[in-house]
Amino acid sequence: MTTTLTINGEQKSFEAPDDMPLLWVLRDLIGMTGTKFGCGIAQCGACTVHIDGKPVRSCMLPVGAVQGRAVTTIEGIGASSAGARVQKAWLDLEVVQCGYCQSGQIMAAAALLATTPNPDDSDIDAAMAGNICRCGTYIRIRAAIKQAASQRGS
């Protein structure tokens, strides 16, 4: 059936079965490959996107459940203040190694800063513990979130 989503502010229509996870709609039908497949069971966070500003795991989210909602992906997160600050801090502190999980990390961090402008360590733990990084960039992720928070309003 035809589904319509607003993705990064743009309306997109496509034919997809209702039970198809948003992850595969983004990647395989629309060709937006910035959102990553990691585990398929919401254990690793690589597929994190925002629905109406809230972080969700797109690998288990049926597209039929988000009909008409606003989706933000890594390709569009830089348009928000929190997203742009997170991306900049990620580069300033050279967080990234292989980078495969970082789309999800950045989406989770941007969502955290949007609701919790000055997160402490326990806020960061709670918001980011669902995102696995196999390269072990956690130390710099923590520091970069704090740096991004400190750049607010600048």
Added chain:
Amino acid sequence: MTGTAKNSAGTAEGVSRRAVLTGSLAGGFLLAFHLPVRAVNEPVEPPDATEGKFAPNAFIRIDAAGKTTLVMPQVEMGQGIYTAVAMILAEELDADFSSIALEHAPANEKLYANPAFGIQATGGSTSVRAFWKPLRSAGASARAMLVQAAAKQWEVDPKSCTAASGEVMHAESGRKLSYGALAGAAGTETPPKDVALKDPKDFVLIGKPLKRFDTPDKVNGKTVYGIDAMLPDMKFATLSACPVFGGKVGTVDDSAARKIPGVRNIVVLDDLVAVVGDHMWAAKKGLDALVVSWNEGASAQISSKDIWDNLRAASAKDGVVAKSVGDIAKGLATGDKLEAAYELPFLAHATMEPLNCTVHVKPDSCEIWTGTQIMARVQSEAAKAAGLPADKVTVHNHLIGGGFGRRLEPDMVVAAVRIAKQVDGPVKVVWTREEDVQHDIYRPVYRDTIAATLSDGKIFGWKYRVAGASILARWLPPAFQKGIDIDAVDSAVDMPYDIPNFQVEYVRAEPPAVPTGFWRGVGPNNNVFAIECFMDELARKAGKDPIAFRREMLGKNPRLKAALDLAAEKSGWGQPLPARVGRGVCAQPSFASFIATVVEAEVDEQGEVHLRRVTTAVDTGIAVNPDTIVAQLEGGLIFGLTAALYGEITIEKGRVQQSNFHDYRMLRIDQAPKIEVHLIKSGEAPGGIGETGVTAGPPALRNAIYAATGVALRRLPIDRSLISAGKKA
């Protein structure tokens, strides 16, 4: 940076790689083996004849507009090697670093073989070590040709010219020419026979913490990994191999699968089934709907217990002597004796980017899009699978979403080609995480036994036997000589401590059924763990502080001693700690780097381990990009600590029991300790770094637990039931 590999031959010149084997790899196992390395100075492909282009060797191309393209012989999988390689080349080339473009090297074993292995491979923390001199020579030689071209044009002595930031200058006359303007003429210059390399004090790039080339596109979703390859009319497939190692497909009922919308094709091969669809979801639903009966074969009764029984029996026998110093019989007959055996489990790689490969098989050619650590081998294996000559197979390499050794194997490419032969048009084959975990090529199980004696508080005799699979015997047969796997005993023979009577043996013990391969940290993983755990047990028997005990025997290893002293100082070694909190140390001279690490950890009443702090001090020689070295240690430590805390693949009825991140756990941010990395300034040749944190973490953590609880764990992963409150040493 381009996303696909392009051919970039160029008339190669003047860089001898043979000397590298004995030079910059000192401290690594490869020192012992002179593998056949083809010289880079043979013009193996037609030279790049583009007018006005300067292509002096396989690594450097400068066009008439001055655009400098550097071809990357080693693959980028997060370790920062593209930036490090570019820095080394550009340093000696005196290129304008701000305007450099990078390209993946194509499959070409002659031009891009890693001098450490003799094949085109990225692994073993060899990239900077093995390419340090060849790349510097390549850059310096190209620079000399550009200077000669300018001097000729100006009719001056080349010695009176200088170069910097992509320009040749003649100070006396105030003239200068850009590399672009000189490119055409430089191509006609004869390469110098012996080119002088810069004095390290003159480095302008090397040693600076420069920003990485690959990271900007990794924070906005633009980077195209292998799994992101998209082609017109592409299909998507996912597969299931027989869950039992070595098993075959019996019967397949695909009637339900064919009814799923979007399913296009069912591929049944002798050992696997795959479903091809319009997207991954259709393929996955189709696969779930297939009813397959498997002929499980001979391995269906194998379990972890059998594998460990076999390995323990094998390790009880004498091995092949890999190194012998002094008189081991005398050494073990004198003083207080202690013996221990250390056991390490199978491990999966679990790269964040699941296995994948996109293939387009045509009647007379084959094209492949993937991320691999072994370009040329992938090309040749794909050619075999496709039934084509290798030169009809084009491999497009990509930035890699985690390698850790998994992509030193071509199995996923071979499977994808076999599937793609049944598909009209391009097909992207993606492994589910479950399939990725259950059909890995695993870090082998190891059993390391050490017997040692103490005399006057020092080690007098040390007999160390390593038992485990030989990966090299399969992966690089020329390196497997006289029954010794030089990787499996790498850090065992490279013993840092002064021990008068010393012997290392190797027992090759291949586990039944389970395929084994390289895993980040390679051989030193088992050696450093066994040595450094045992050092703590010996220190306790000698009644000495673990660091003091080690220090006294590092007389011939001042670099490691200095690292140990720095780690002790920075970690607050010796300062009081609360109950059930301990500090543990690991000292290792692995991958030609010298690293000392202190882990501080708490063991709670239930036996759960909380990582508090890690302090590491490293002398890795000249630090090409210091920030990358710090990052590699931070990440490597997390990788190793993850394995120590959680990592184990177990086998039951011939199958892997774990399947995804819920039962093959990873360390997460809320468990990550503070990590401090202290770099020691050094003028020595660069060492390897990407795997050193991995080997450092587990023994340092185990020794912290030993200090906190008195329990000497001898097996990984850490068994909480042995260290909960009330358990006695």
